Amino acid sequence: MSKEYYITSSCTISNNSIHKNGVLLFEEKGKELNNFLISAYKNMGLNYPKFYKMDNLSRLGWLGTELLLKDSFNKDSYRPEETGIVLSNRNSSFDTDTRYFETTRAIPSPALFVYTLPNIVIGEISIRHNFKGEHAFFIFEDFDAAFIQEYVEGLLNNSILEACICGWVEVLGNEYKAFLLLVEKKGSMAFTTENIHKIYYQNNG
Amino acid sequence: MRAVFISSDNIVSPLGLTSAENFKNLRAAVTGIRKHDRSDMSEQPFYAALFDERSGFSDTKNKNGFTRFEQLLQASIENALNSGQVKPTDPRTIFILSSTKGNISLLETGADSKEIAEAVSLQHSAKKIADHFQFINKPVVISNACISGLMAMIIGMRFIQSGKYDHAVIAGADVISKFILSGFQSFQAVSNEPCKPFDASRTGINLGEAAGTIILSADKNNSAGxxxxxxxxxxxxxxxxxxxxxxxxxxxxxxxxxxxxxxxxxxxxxxxxxxxxxxxxxxxxxxxxxxxxxxxxxxxxxxxxxxxxxxxxxxxxxxxxxxxxxxxxxxxxxxxxxxxxxxxxxxxxxxxxxxxxxxxxxxxxxxxxxxxxxxxxxxx
The missing domain is CATH 3.40.47.10 (Thiolase/Chalcone synthase)
Structure with a gap:
């Protein structure tokens, strides 16, 4: 008894550009990821000092979610446990793992060690928006739209969640991509694998 | 919703290589935690439950192309599959892997980082294991910190309840290396004595290494109780x-x-x-x-x-x-x-x-x- 769910917002950060719902929000070519993310954060007028403490994976996922939800999400219509997060990537937290491991040659850094888990980005987003619902971090070779669609649909079908942020957040050196969708029970664009693919390739800048 | 039965299970740990052997030791309150003096992992001695030489899982060298992490998974899954009721080659069977750090100890070998990134990626290990046992479906890998193992069980349960699959082979493992130990030490989270859960004088964790496998099935005939x-x-x-x-x-x-x-x-x-x-x-x-x-x-x-x-x-x-x-x-x-x-x-x-x-x-x-x-x- 599959019901209909909807993609109510999308955000893609790749190739030094940020698209929301297919519209270019920000672009700054030639910058390294670290500087690009900070530049985007400042340019978007965001104010969340913890952003500076995060590693690149968390910054990418946090920033993507911030823009995904801005003017598109009415937090008051959900209880904290009704919104969840289902993310995936290929290389887990390997980008930060190597940075942490470098510090073990002298003084191991607890501030970096805490980011050596992929689900920390889910924690950062949850703290920011007070989301307490179901979440999961999956590791796939490539973005698996069919799996994410089916898994999130299952969570919504069984009323485990009422709204879900889902997608792909990957960082390895200067190769990165965030692809985030907001899925809710009311909207106009059906939450289908076909539509996910359409948005994924549309902004694959 | 369909009922989900546990068909078989295995633990490979310092307390034994089968669930039965482990449970016998648990009943007798035998601990796997020892004091270790290992300069490759820590300047100070530390308490942890690690595999010793007799276990066959203490050697960091690859065996048949499998890393220590992968050898543990292989041994655990093989033993759990021995009951014979659930087949990896069944298109209705899914393989779910859970781990926090998998092959991260390969960083300590210091080779080229692109190659290491590939070898450390959990899907890489999952595919090797899946090929070895001839699982048909693409493995699902979950890495969600210290709840990964329970989360893998919950996901397997839901796959069966929804009818997407009839059986799930759920395996998880982690091995301890300098990377992990130094991190917990940097947090001042590691106890300098055997750990004391819920005790008034507890001072932190001991780390341990193990692999576990649980096989779930929708078929009551496969139930082990x-x-x-x-x-x-x-x-x-x-x-x-x-x-x-x-x-x-x-x-x-x-x-x-x-x-x-x-x-x-x-x-x-x-x-x-x-x-x-x-x-x-x-x-x-x-x-x-x-x-x-x-x-x-x-x-x-x-x-x-x-x-x-x-x-x-x-x-x-x-x-x-x-x-x-x-x-x-x-x-x-x-x-x-x-x-x-x-x-x-x-x-x-x-x-x-x-x-x-x-x-x-x-x-x-x-x-x-x-x-x-x-x-x-x-x-x-």
Whole structure:
């Protein structure tokens, strides 16, 4: 008894550009990821000092979610446990793992060690928006739209969640991509694998 | 919704290479935690539950192209599949892998980082294992800190309940290396003595290495006597490396898992808690268990036997629950002496034999994650 769910917002950060719902929000070519993310954060007028403490994976996922939800999400219509997060990537937290491991040659850094888990980005987003619902971090070779669609649909079908942020957040050196969708029970664009693919390739800048 | 039966299981740990061998040692309160003086991992000696030479899993060299992490998974899955009821080659079978750090120790070999990134990626290990056992479906890999093992069970349960698959082979493992040990030491989280869950003088965790496998099936004919009846995951939304101050979010996961199973607090015969023996984790759990109205239910932690086995912890501790239910014994909490948490708990400190029907297994981890699973005896 599959019901209909909807993609109510999308955000893609790749190739030094940020698209929301297919519209270019920000672009700054030639910058390294670290500087690009900070530049985007400042340019978007965001104010969340913890952003500076995060590693690149968390910054990418946090920033993507911030823009995904801005003017598109009415937090008051959900209880904290009704919104969840289902993310995936290929290389887990390997980008930060190597940075942490470098510090073990002298003084191991607890501030970096805490980011050596992929689900920390889910924690950062949850703290920011007070989301307490179901979440999961999956590791796939490539973005698996069919799996994410089916898994999130299952969570919504069984009323485990009422709204879900889902997608792909990957960082390895200067190769990165965030692809985030907001899925809710009311909207106009059906939450289908076909539509996910359409948005994924549309902004694959 | 379809019932989900546990068909078979395995633990490969310093306490044995089969579930039966492990459970025999658990019943006898034998611990795998020892003092280790290993300059390759730490300047100071440390307490941990590591594989010794007799186990065959202490050598860091590859065997048949499999790393130590992958050898553990292979041994655990092979033993669990021995019961023969669930076949990897069945298109209705899914393989789910859980781990926090997998092959991360390869960083210590210092070779080219692109190659290492590939070898460390968990899908790379999952595919090697899947090919070895000839699983047909693409493996699902979950890496969600210290709740990974329980989360993998919950996902497997849902796959079967929804009818997407009929069987799930769920395996998890983590091995301890300098990377992991130094990180927990940098957090001042590692105890300089054998850990003491829920005890007034607890000073932190011991790490441990292990692999575990649970095979789930929709077919009652495959049941070995226990069902997984409910499961839920929550987030604290409070701090990335410290637990909730109130325990409300772990309680939320417990509450939903209980609703899922159609049970109330009075139905639970024992709780297998996360019980890492850090000050804050055990405090938080005492609050959550009280919110759930289960403060009088016997509760144990198995960290005093295995240490904290990270991505394997939820799985191997759930397997101990399965055997506890079958043998009608609640295991003691090795290391516990005097209660030292803010809310009352009925910590099980010696082996209790009594009829058991339902139990609750919980876990929590970095990133503010919590998970709860309900296991019940499958009455014939």
């Amino acid at each position: 226990v069902k997984i009846c409910g499961g839920s995951v929550s987030n604290d939304a409070n701090h990335i490396s410290g637990p909730s101050r109130t325990g409300a979010e772990l309680f939320q996961a417990i509450n939903k898992a209980m609703q899922d199973a159609g049970l109330t607090a009075a139905d639970i015969d024992f709780i297998s808690a996360h019980g890492t023996a850090t000050v804050y984790n055990d405090e938080m759990e005492s609050k959550a268990i009280n919110l759930a109205g289960m403060q009088d239910v016997p509760v144990n932690s198995l960290k005093g036997y295995y240490g904290h086995t990270l991505g394997a912890a939820g799985l191997i501790e759930a397997i101990a629950c399965i055997h506890s239910l079958r043998e009608n014994v609640v295991l003691p909490t090795v290391g516990f002496g005097e209660l030292g948490v803010p809310m009352p708990l009925n910590v099980c400190s010696s082996l209790q034999e009594k009829p058991l029907k339902n139990c609750l297994k919980t876990a929590s981890g970095f990133g503010g994650c919590n998970a709860a699973v309900v296991l019940s005896k499958d009455e014939k």
